[in-house]
Amino acid sequence: MNKIIGAIAFIAIITPGISFADTYHFELNAGRSTVQARFDVTRDIERGYITAGIGGVYSDNHDDYRIADVKLALGDEILIPGLKCELGFKGLLGEVEKDHRDGDLMAIGFLLSAAYEIPKTVLPIPIEVSASVCAAPNPVCFLDSERYLEIGTSLAFHIVKNGAIVLGYKYIKVHIDEHHKHWKMSDDVIFVGLRLKY
Secondary structure, rough: OHHHHHHHHHHHHHHHHHHOEEEEEEEEEOOHHHEEEEEEEEEEOOEEEEEEEEEEEEEEEEEEEEEEEEEEEEEEEOOOOOOEEEEEEEEEEEEEEEOEEEEEEEEEEEEEEEEEEOOOOOOOOOOEEEEEEEOOOHHHHOOOEEEEEEEEEEEEEEEEEOOOEEEEEEEEEEEEEEEOEEOOOOOEOOOEEEEEEO
């Protein structure tokens, strides 16, 4: 747990260095015994945009885990208006527990995500459909972790200009090698939350 607190403190120190960003995004979600939070900053660049941010998820169900992440991704609108894709990395740090066994997670995940905003001309309330995959194979996993996989999808209902209600699903799977004892933790959760943009 001290490692996670240290990582969050480090992130808090370097975050002011990206305060030049144009847009700020904050999201808070809750599901079955799970809480997720995310803060991202996005800045337009010559071709597309760049996003940097921090996030975390905490679960207190049968399989406990606490995972913090640092995200850096490049994105652009492709193919059709309103469809945005991002490609980047997530630095992951956390602890996972299952059946009284616990392991430390540290990994660099490859991130791919896409989002499409259905325009007002189609629906009275703009809805954004998004999906993402973050995967870290064995060569970029450290400490006790061997592999990491995270899959997410969500619907964001833009009820006001700068706010949305989010309904989503997330699946996380971590492979652990603790003192040559191999085990894995997996969890999937449906969540609801709030997203703000300013």
